[in-house]
Amino acid sequence: MRALVLVKVAWQSILRNTLRTLLTVLGIIIGVGAVIVMVAVGLGAKERIHQQIQNLGTNMIVLTAGAATQGGVSQGAQTFNRLTVADAEALRRESTLLAAVSPVIVAPGNVIGGAGNWRTHTQGVATDYQTIRDWPVSSGAFFDATDVRHARKVAVLGATVAKVLFPDQDPVGQEIQIRNVPFQVVGVLTAKGQTAGGSDQDDVVLAPYTTVQTRLAGRQFIPQILAATASPADIPAAMEEIRAIMREQHHLASWEEDDFTVRNQEDLAQAAERTTEVMTVLLAAIASISLLVGGIGIMNIMLVSVTERTREIGIRLAVGAHSRDVMIQFLVESTVLALIGGAIGVGAGFLSARVVARLTGWETVISPPTVVLALAFSAAVGIFFGFYPARKAANLNPIEALRYE
């Protein structure tokens, strides 16, 4: 009964001056709204990065030439490029954990065909590449092992290249020229969209690595070998296995460091997610400053209210209210005030997140824990900033309070 009476009394005194109440809680509304929007944008970014990294291929391991560090100094990958097609073949032959292995040879250059020409990258890969990247074709088929073995001049187009060169027709069966070498298009890949870094994954032409090496690149060394395990659980063991095979392959003595780097997709994902997490926390922290400002607004109006209602407090004390009763009454009032602000703020944040998503095209994610946390935080602000005015009210002398004009 008592709790209900307290909330009712608080509610009545809040309703007594609607405009003042609204202006008072405006700070809390803006604060909570800002926190909700910031966290929604941050979570959206994290979600998107997560999806994009999944997009790259789930169980992918990337082997690049050159050590990450040499003698404690970062050398940058590919400083001493010693990866070869033979390494890729050794991995495929000797590994027990890897389900797929593919070298990646990059040959930049113009591609001519269909509607015109287009400057892109041609990548020489094995058939396993499709498994590793989990990248289906939308039309035609991926080239097969026979194409690779015979170094046939066949190509699979990325969605962007297909759209630019063959805007109105199916490119499958058409002929294109890569650096003046004719290739037959056998398939078109589905669109994957942009990477987390913003580059277009679909702006690519894939061809058998044997063909690219002999016809286009002509180099012995390759920049990258991609591999994939059957399940994510195998990744750590598989990475160790790759290191062992590669060290043997490169005849490294036990005191020599690796001249290659093995990374998995999860490492990259975690690094990227950590970055967005830090950003989210930072933005939310800045937004919560306005919550504090809102709290000061509540404290201000509660002090005014205590002064205005000195007589009321005197009456309550005279008829038997304890100091605690008066204190709780005003604390309930400031908390209800802050919670009203919090609730409106959640609504405002929800709408703003939608508007932001609409205007910028960013993904925004409103998570229930954020809403609960924001409401709890605004209640805490109400109690914290209501404490001083409530104590002031509770400590009034009943005789003076009754005489107050």
Place this chain on the structure above:
Amino acid sequence: MPALRGVDLTVKRGEFVAVMGASGSGKSTLMNILGCLDVPTEGTYDLDGERVNGLSRDALADIRNRKIGFVFQGFNLLPRTSAVENVELPLLYDRSRRPRSTRGLALEALARVGLADRAQHLPNELSGGQQQRVAIARALVTRPTLLLADEPTGNLDSRTSLEVMALFQELNQQGLTIVLVTHEPDIARYTHRIVGVRDGRVIRDVPLPERRDAAADLQSSQPVLEE
């Protein structure tokens, strides 16, 4: 200089006492001590067989709640709060009572002062006399040992003052002990006993043999024409 010195006063159960004195005489301090709003720096005060000195702030609040009903000059009703809710207020702070119908008790008290039909009215919808009667109902609702009235007719015209005094006399006849502070001799004549205070001392303490009957005076006075 202390506000009160050497005051020795006993009020018996069922008495109707008027405390009279000019402003600054110390009658307000006496009133505050009797009402357990203040405690004497020296000396003792016993209320209903209970020693009040040295009690904590909250213990004093409980005594005020259970044993004392206040009626003030300025009515002191909560604004924007209905008559019945105003009367209910002391019951909400009663810690000893088990939950029961506070609303019913409040309506009962309003009926006792003749305002049963005004229960839902706000103070600003009531006349001065009606507001003071709501305040009296609030003082009665806890069935107190002592009703303290501080200049209860100070803000009322003479006819309404008579009405309020008639109500006090009626309540007193039902057994309620009343101490009334006033500076108007006309009002004091409706009580049993007059205590005169000056410069912090009791200078006069006399019984009133020929007390006037407010209800009878109300009958004989000119009826107010109403349109």
